[in-house]
Amino acid sequence: MKLPPLSYQRPTDLREASLMLGSESMPAVLAGGQSIIPALRFGERSESSLVDISRLAELQGITHADGFLRIGAGVPMWEVCGSPEVATSAPLLIRVLGSVGAVGIRSRATLGGSLAWADSTSQLPSTLIVLNAQVETTERILDAADLQIGQHQTVLRRGELIVSIQIPEVELTGSGFHLIRKTHITWPVVGAVAVREPSGQLRLVVFGAAPTPILAVGADRAKLLSQLSSRILPFDDERARAGYRGQVAPILAGRALDEAIGSNT
Amino acid sequence: MKPVKLEVNGIVHEVFLEDRTSLADALRDDCGLTGTRLGCEHGVCGACTVLVNNRPERSCLVLATQAEGDTIGTIEGLAASPTVLAPVQQAFRQAHGLQCGFCTSGMLLTAQSLLDHDPDPSPAVIRDWMHGNLCRCTGFDQIIESVQLAATLIKQDQAREEELS
Ligand SMILES: Cc1cc2nc3c(=O)[nH]c(=O)nc-3n(C[C@H](O)[C@H](O)[C@H](O)COP(=O)(O)OP(=O)(O)OC[C@H]3O[C@@H](n4cnc5c(N)ncnc54)[C@H](O)[C@@H]3O)c2cc1C
Ligand code: FES
Numbered sequence: 001m002k003l004p005p006l007s008y009q010r011p012t013d014l015r016e017a018s019l020m021l022g023s024e025s026m027p028a029v030l031a032g033g034q035s036i037i038p039a040l041r042f043g044e045r046s047e048s049s050l051v052d053i054s055r056l057a058e059l060q061g062i063t064h065a066d067g068f069l070r071i072g073a074g075v076p077m078w079e080v081c082g083s084p085e086v087a088t089s090a091p092l093l094i095r096v097l098g099s100v101g102a103v104g105i106r107s108r109a110t111l112g113g114s115l116a117w118a119d120s121t122s123q124l125p126s127t128l129i130v131l132n133a134q135v136e137t138t139e140r141i142l143d144a145a146d147l148q149i150g151q152h153q154t155v156l157r158r159g160e161l162i163v164s165i166q167i168p169e170v171e172l173t174g175s176g177f178h179l180i181r182k183t184h185i186t187w188p189v190v191g192a193v194a195v196r197e198p199s200g201q202l203r204l205v206v207f208g209a210a211p212t213p214i215l216a217v218g219a220d221r222a223k224l225l226s227q228l229s230s231r232i233l234p235f236d237d238e239r240a241r242a243g244y245r246g247q248v249a250p251i252l253a254g255r256a257l258d259e260a261i262g263s264n265t
Numbered sequence: 266m267k268p269v270k271l272e273v274n275g276i277v278h279e280v281f282l283e284d285r286t287s288l289a290d291a292l293r294d295d296c297g298l299t300g301t302r303l304g305c306e307h308g309v310c311g312a313c314t315v316l317v318n319n320r321p322e323r324s325c326l327v328l329a330t331q332a333e334g335d336t337i338g339t340i341e342g343l344a345a346s347p348t349v350l351a352p353v354q355q356a357f358r359q360a361h362g363l364q365c366g367f368c369t370s371g372m373l374l375t376a377q378s379l380l381d382h383d384p385d386p387s388p389a390v391i392r393d394w395m396h397g398n399l400c401r402c403t404g405f406d407q408i409i410e411s412v413q414l415a416a417t418l419i420k421q422d423q424a425r426e427e428e429l430s
């Protein structure tokens with residue numbers, strides 16, 4: 001399907017981007033375009049103008065700062081995957097990114113776009129939540145866990161942009177990641193990601209099992225799984241039925257926890 | 266409509282486009298480079314893959330105007346001349362990596378980009394790179410074998426060149 005008529009603007013800095021986004025035409029943000037362009041093609045989104053933030057210098061760069069690994073919201077996943085800083089400080093993120101779409105999608109898609117797109121079946125917001133990441137926006141700093149409030153819904157205000165993702169540089173003693181998907185190119189149906197902190201505390205996030213990622217924290221595997229079971233609110237979509245999601249989510253959560261408890265990365 | 270300059274295979278094309286024109290449509294309809302195929306037009310099949318600054322990208326999910334200032338490579342620029350096949354093309358031909366050929370432009374460009382970034386990829390890496398390109402007729406094993414053969418052919422070419430110099 002061809003794109004409907006639209007106008008395109010490329011601001012030169014964040015200030016200009018905010019001005020453009022505040023305009024009456026109610027433009028959409030264009031980052032990697034790997035979600036918004038298909039949505040416009042299908043008529044699932046109806047904006048008639050786009051503001052391209054993909055070249056804004058303020059959204060680029062991967063750096064260490066004050067005990068955090070800071071990844072610009074506009075850095076393509078391709079660069080995140082190839083970054084030695086990320087490989088050292090957040091190897092789990094690279095492992096999970098390897099399961100997103102394909103190389104030719106990761107070459108453009110961004111972490112900021114993934115967080116803002118807020119798809120409940122995505123493995124990425126959940127991974128950032130399990131890593132206790134913070135999200136820096138043009139207006140505030142949020143816990144990654146507080147960003148999404150529903151399927152494709154976030155607390156971001158109109159014109160508010162995600163600037164960076166900040167991951168605490170904590171040496172984790174284990175991590176686990178399990179998902180189910182129909183083919184390697186389709187979005188996950190359901191999955192879980194878990195880490196073990198040096199204190200022995202476990203963090204578990206399950207995706208594709210409720211309209212928002214489910215976070216559970218604690219030291220006891222069994223308690224985490226029972227916390228989880230009361231919060232599963234599975235849904236039907238074109239990829240799977242709610243009943244399937246509800247059955248599989250706790251199994252994948254258990255596997256992710258076992259891997260985190262048993263592994264040393 | 267506005268003027269857009271696209272650098273494709275080393276040649277600058279000056280075209281007039283609507284903002285909504287995808288890079289794929291601009292290449293095919295305005296630059297006359299119809300080797301880039303369109304399958305799904307929403308990012309799933311990889312048929313429209315072109316190289317943007319040496320990375321494989323889906324040209325159906327990029328606006329042409331976004332690609333201004335980038336270096337674009339299409340299937341028409343893969344071989345050094347119209348009468349010689351590039352090693353990846355030679356390998357796909359030899360190892361039966363294609364049948365109808367519809368997916369092949371995208372396959373070849375993804376394979377070329379892989380071998381530019383990793384001249385000696387493991388089978389797992391080849392699968393990881395190639396799984397984003399769908400083929401409805403050939404069978405993926407032959408495609409993986411073609412990429413392995415391409416890696417060998419490129420290494421042989423390089424060894425020959427080193428011997429000559
Ligand atoms: C075939 C295919 C398979 C895919 N498979 C997966 C998968 O398995 N898992 C997965 O997680 N994703 C998958 N994706 C999606 C890909 O990861 C997304 O493109 C990504 O989630 C969105 O990033 P983007 O940079 O492309 O954002 P865009 O598409 O440019 O934007 C998405 C949304 O975010 C907003 N936005 C973008 N950046 C910002 C910002 N900095 N601040 C505020 N708002 C912003 C935009 O307004 C828009 O609403 C797939 C995509 C395709 C085409
Ligand atoms: S035509 Fe672009 S991915 Fe299918």
Ligand code: FES
Nearest residue numbers: 364365366400401
């Ligand atoms: S050769 Fe026919 S689709 Fe691949």
